[in-house]
Amino acid sequence: MAIDQSDIRSSASYSTVRKSASEGRAQNKRTAFLCHSHLDAEIAKGLQGYLHRNGWEVYIDWEDATMPDRPDRRTAEKIQAKIRDLEMFFFLATQNSMGSRWCPWEVGYADGVKSLDRILVIPTRDSRGVTHGSEYLELYRHLDKASPGGIGSFDAAGKGIRLYGNQML
Numbered sequence: 379m380a381i382d383q384s385d386i387r388s389s390a391s392y393s394t395v396r397k398s399a400s401e402g403r404a405q406n407k408r409t410a411f412l413c414h415s416h417l418d419a420e421i422a423k424g425l426q427g428y429l430h431r432n433g434w435e436v437y438i439d440w441e442d443a444t445m446p447d448r449p450d451r452r453t454a455e456k457i458q459a460k461i462r463d464l465e466m467f468f469f470l471a472t473q474n475s476m477g478s479r480w481c482p483w484e485v486g487y488a489d490g491v492k493s494l495d496r497i498l499v500i501p502t503r504d505s506r507g508v509t510h511g512s513e514y515l516e517l518y519r520h521l522d523k524a525s526p527g528g529i530g531s532f533d534a535a536g537k538g539i540r541l542y543g544n545q546m547l
Contacts, residue, residue, distance in 0.1 A: 383502045387424040407435040410466035413484040415474035416440060425470060437464055461488050467497045471511025
C-alpha cells in the first residue's frame with residue numbers, strides 16, 4: 379500500500395520543471411501541486427520525476443522563483459493560488475511532512491477548495507519499514523503502484539482506477 383521512499387528517490391534524475399501549469403496543460407500533461415516537507419527535497423524530486431514519466435507536471439514550491447525567500451502572507455497566497463489552479467493536490471506523506479506546520483495547513487486548504495477525488499495522499503514507507511500517512515487514508519484517496527504497471531488512485535477499500543499518462547482510466 380505504501381511506496382518505498384528509496385524507490386521514489388531513484389527517479390530524482392528524471393524530474394523536469396515547467397515554467398507554468400499552463401505550459402504543462404498545453405502539452406496535454408495532467409497537473410498537480412505537491413504538498414511535502416522541504417526536508418524531503420530528494421524524495422519530492424524523485425516523485426516529480428516518476429510522475430513526469432507517467433504524464434504529469436508536478437509543481438514544487440521551492441522551484442518557483444516567484445516565491446518569497448522567507449515564508450510570509452504572500453507565500454500563503456501563492457500556495458493557495460497554486461492549489462486552486464492545478465488539477466490535483468498530492469500529499470507526500472513522510473515522517474517530516476506529518477510533523478510539518480505547513481503541510482496540514484495545505485491539506486486543510488485543499489480540502490476546502492477541491493473535490494475529494496482531486497486530493498490524493500501518497501503514503502510512503504521509510505528505510506525502517508515505517509509507513510507514513512495511514513491516518514489520512516480513510517479521508518482521501520491514495521496514490522499507489524497499479525498492476526500490471528503505472529500508478530493508480532485507490533479508496534480506503536482498495537478499489538481504484540488506474541492513472542495512466544494523461545487520462546484516468
